[in-house]
Amino acid sequence: MAQKTHPRRPNIVLVLADDMGYSDIGCFGGEIDTPNLDGLAASGTRLSQFYNTARCSPSRASLITGLHPHQTGIGILNYDDAPDGYPGTLSESSVTIAEVLRESGYETYLSGKWHLSSSIHDVADSWPTRRGFSHFYGTLEGAGSYFQPRTLTRDEQNIEDEALDPAFYYTDAISDAAVAYVTEHSALRASDPLFMFVSYTAPHWPLHAIEEDVAKYAGRFSAGWDQLRRERLERLVAMGIIDKAWDLTDRDPRVPGWEDVTDQEWEAARMAVYAAQVDRMDQGIGRIVSSLESEGMMDDTLFIFLSDNGGCAEEMPIETAKDFVTTYVTFDATTRDGRDVVPGNDPSILPGDEATYATYGRPWANLSNTPFREYKHWIHEGGISTPFIAHWPNGLSDASALRSQPHQLTDLMATVLDVSGASYPTERNGRPVPAPEGVSLMPTLVSDVSDPERFLFWEHEGNAGVRRGRFKLVRKYPGDWELYDVVEDRTELRDISSQHPDVVAEFSRAYDEWAERCGVIARERVLELYASRGKGLPSE
Numbered sequence: 001m002a003q004k005t006h007p008r009r010p011n012i013v014l015v016l017a018d019d020m021g022y023s024d025i026g027c028f029g030g031e032i033d034t035p036n037l038d039g040l041a042a043s044g045t046r047l048s049q050f051y052n053t054a055r056c057s058p059s060r061a062s063l064i065t066g067l068h069p070h071q072t073g074i075g076i077l078n079y080d081d082a083p084d085g086y087p088g089t090l091s092e093s094s095v096t097i098a099e100v101l102r103e104s105g106y107e108t109y110l111s112g113k114w115h116l117s118s119s120i121h122d123v124a125d126s127w128p129t130r131r132g133f134s135h136f137y138g139t140l141e142g143a144g145s146y147f148q149p150r151t152l153t154r155d156e157q158n159i160e161d162e163a164l165d166p167a168f169y170y171t172d173a174i175s176d177a178a179v180a181y182v183t184e185h186s187a188l189r190a191s192d193p194l195f196m197f198v199s200y201t202a203p204h205w206p207l208h209a210i211e212e213d214v215a216k217y218a219g220r221f222s223a224g225w226d227q228l229r230r231e232r233l234e235r236l237v238a239m240g241i242i243d244k245a246w247d248l249t250d251r252d253p254r255v256p257g258w259e260d261v262t263d264q265e266w267e268a269a270r271m272a273v274y275a276a277q278v279d280r281m282d283q284g285i286g287r288i289v290s291s292l293e294s295e296g297m298m299d300d301t302l303f304i305f306l307s308d309n310g311g312c313a314e315e316m317p318i319e320t321a322k323d324f325v326t327t328y329v330t331f332d333a334t335t336r337d338g339r340d341v342v343p344g345n346d347p348s349i350l351p352g353d354e355a356t357y358a359t360y361g362r363p364w365a366n367l368s369n370t371p372f373r374e375y376k377h378w379i380h381e382g383g384i385s386t387p388f389i390a391h392w393p394n395g396l397s398d399a400s401a402l403r404s405q406p407h408q409l410t411d412l413m414a415t416v417l418d419v420s421g422a423s424y425p426t427e428r429n430g431r432p433v434p435a436p437e438g439v440s441l442m443p444t445l446v447s448d449v450s451d452p453e454r455f456l457f458w459e460h461e462g463n464a465g466v467r468r469g470r471f472k473l474v475r476k477y478p479g480d481w482e483l484y485d486v487v488e489d490r491t492e493l494r495d496i497s498s499q500h501p502d503v504v505a506e507f508s509r510a511y512d513e514w515a516e517r518c519g520v521i522a523r524e525r526v527l528e529l530y531a532s533r534g535k536g537l538p539s540e
Contacts, residue, residue, distance in 0.1 A: 009420050010395060011194040011301040012101070013292070014412065015285060016063065017278070018056060018113065018204040019376060020387075021311030021368025024278055028387040029235040029242075029370070031220055031228065032275045036286035037305060037389060044303075044391030045401040045445050048241045051408040052309050054376060054383040054460045056142055057088075057115050059308035059409060060199070064116070064131075065094045066413020066436035068457065070519045076461065076526070078142065080118040085521060085529045089118040090126040093431040095424065097416050098132030101195045104422035107185055109135045111177040112199030115142040123156050133197075137177035139170075143201065143329045145341075146170040146208035146277075147354035150330045164336060169210060171202045171277065175284025179291045186295035193420070194297070198288065203277035205312065205359040206343075207351040213276035214269075214352050221271040224258025225367045226251060232370040240402055246491045248371045249382075252313075255363045263347040270345075270360045271367070273352040299393040302419055304412070307386040311368030313375035316359045318344030325357060371491050379458045379465035379474050380492055390445055395419065403448045406467060408456050410438030418442050457514045462523025466507040466514075471500070473507040477523050481508060 024030040027041035053059040057077045058069035065072050072094045075086040082088075090096075098108040110133045117126035120140035128136040140151040149170050152160045162168065178198045185194045221228065229248060236242035251257070261267055285305070292298040316324060321344030325331060334340055335354045342349060343357035351358040365375050369382035376383055388407075390396065417424055418440035427433055443449035452469040459465075462477025470487040483497035483504055484490075497504050514520075 008300060009106075009193045010392060011196075011292075011297055012106075012416060012420070013194075013196045013198065013288070013301055013303045014063070015198045015288075015303070015305045016060070016112075016200065017281060017305070017307040018199075018201050019309060019312040020203055020278060020307040021365065021370075022372060022382070022385045022387060023232050023236060023370045024311075024368050025282070025387055027239075027389070029232045029239060031232075032278045033216070034278065034282040036282050036289060040289070040303060040305065040391040041389045041400065043393070043399045044389055045396055045398060045403060046241070047388040047390070047403050047405070047407060047441075047444070049404055049406040050306060050386055050388035051384045051406065051456065051458070052307065052386045053409055053458060054309050054379060054463070056204070056308055058460060060114075060116055061090065062409040063412050064096045064098070064197070065090075066097070066410050066438050067094055067434055068410065068437055068518045070459070070521070071434055071437075074116060075519075075521060078115055078118050078120075081526075081529055085526060087118065089124070090116045090131060092125065093428060093433055095428050095433050096132045097413055098128070098195060098197070099428075100132070100413075100422050100424060101416065101420060102132050102134065103425075104420060106193050106195045106420070106422075107189045108133045109178070109181040109185070109194065109196040110138060110199065111181065111196070112138040112174040113142065113201050114138060114140050114199070120151050127156065129156050135181060138174065138199065139201070141329065143204050143206075145206065145331050145354060145357075146201070148332050148336060166336065169280070171200060171280045171284060174198065174200055175287055178284075178288045182288065182291040182295060182297065186297065200281050200284075202281040203274050205314070205316070206357040207270060207273040207277070207360060208354060208356075209273045209276035209352045210280060211352070213279050214273055216279065217272035217275045219268070220275065221268040222264070224261070224264065224268075225255070225363050226258045229367055229370045232367070236371065242371060243490070246371065246489060247493055249373045249491050249493065252362055252366045255366055266347040266350070267363065270351055270358065271364045274360045274364060276352070302390065302392040302395060304391075305387070305389040309376040310372070310383045310385060311365035311375055312359065313362040313365040314359055315361045316343065316345050316357070318342075318346040318349075321345070321357065331357065373492050374476070377461060377463065378476055379460065379463045380476065381490060383463070384458060384465070390441070396445055401445075403444050405444040405448055405450045406456060407441055407444065408438070408458075410436065411441050412438065414438040415441040455510055455514070457511060457518075459515060459520050461526075464511060466511045468507070471503050471507065473504060473511070483507075
């Protein structure tokens with residue numbers, strides 16, 4: 001169907017979840033109650049084959065610039081490995097969506113996690129307020145307590161003291177700031193379009209949730225991961241998101257069968273807290289949507305929701321948890337009421353409260369990524385597949401549409417340029433700017449136009465992938481290339497590399513050329529670099 005005409009440039013709202021799997025939310029087959037996201041999907045468009053970049057910082061870098069993360073200086077995380085490695089901070093020669101739109105007359109807002117600067121305590125040129133955002137409320141670091149987040153900042157001022165309020169909960173604070181931005185914009189800048197990036201930390205570890213939300217999920221996951229994975233697949237097939245010909249991947253061999261789990265009640269509680277975190281995020285998204293509606297802005301708003309990577313299988317054994325956490329994230333040793341914070345996963349510690357610091361681990365990440373293989377960090381489908389919802393009443397005609405054309409994060413900049421009419425610069429502060437790497441989503445959103453000849457590329461920590469049309473070449477470092485026909489086998493169960501050596505050769509050459517052009521540093525070199533400096537590898 002043809003795109004509707006609209007009288008003005010649309011508002012644009014990008015909402016990003018953190019470490020949330022492909023099939024967690026209701027409209028992608030999950031058990032978690034997400035009525036607001038489900039409502040956007042029912043009157044909008046879902047993409048079943050949208051890809052992120054497998055990790056927090058790289059995905060944000062790609063989303064916000066339209067480049068591959070290596071081109072932006074963030075090939076792993078926001079840690080400085082320069083001069084021989086990645087700087088870990090947003091490059092001065094990349095341009096953000098906020099910079100492009102602000103130059104075009106948009107007012108620009110960010111509420112939530114930034115995670116694109118190696119300087120998280122001192123104001124730097126890579127802070128959001130120096131990269132096109134007129135207004136910023138959120139955190140500079142990548143993870144942390146939901147009750148006492150470090151680096152909490154308003155514009156360029158540290159406001160960590162605001163989290164001392166007993167009612168403070170970071171997910172709610174992100175939502176509240178976004179709602180306030182909408183209200184403020186309508187009052188002061190109503191004639192100008194709005195761009196807002198809402199970057200949640202939910203449901204990234206630690207498992208911190210509001211008690212009433214956790215109580216809602218009591219017993220919801222008691223059937224265990226084996227049965228729930230099968231049930232999710234059935235719903236995904238019924239929704240048309242997953243082809244019934246694609247077999248469910250085997251349970252991760254490192255995960256026991258549910259019937260063999262000793263601490264089933266504790267395991268179910270871990271997933272209940274995770275679900276509560278997603279639920280609370282959905283509640284906040286509902287408030288943002290309501291604010292746009294009450295200000296008469298929703299019909300002219302392109303509203304997009306997605307996740308930055310697949311479910312996170314990182315475990316946090318209690319014996320090593322403190323060293324792990326304090327290496328990558330700063331957190332307070334005591335709660336706001338003076339109790340000791342005990343990091344780590346242990347059946348004697350019920351997760352959710354601010355005195356805990358736990359993860360939901362590999363078993364539940366395996367459920368989150370149903371029906372796919374692998375997790376955050378890897379380029380198999382479980383690591384890079386995200387739920388994707390686009391909603392724009394005045395721009396998209398089909399309600400509850402489902403599109404299957406593959407896309408990736410670089411395409412968001414191209415889409416923004418397309419719908420806003422903004423111009424992309426050739427230089428920034430005298431430095432040449434790489435051309436954006438993506439293509440607009442609009443042809444796909446409008447009519448599911450396909451481009452079978454387009455190459456998609458990924459690399460993270462040596463894990464790599466190439467997709468064109470029905471074939472996907474993928475590698476789990478330091479292993480060999482595998483080849484899958486993702487039209488017949490998107491769950492990547494039948495490696496056909498030996499049957500198509502010509503495809504492997506063509507795709508691997510294309511990957512090498514792309515990696516050279518985009519500044520990918522070989523994993524071997526990264527490992528040498530860290531070893532020479534006596535540093536551990538970034539693991540958050």
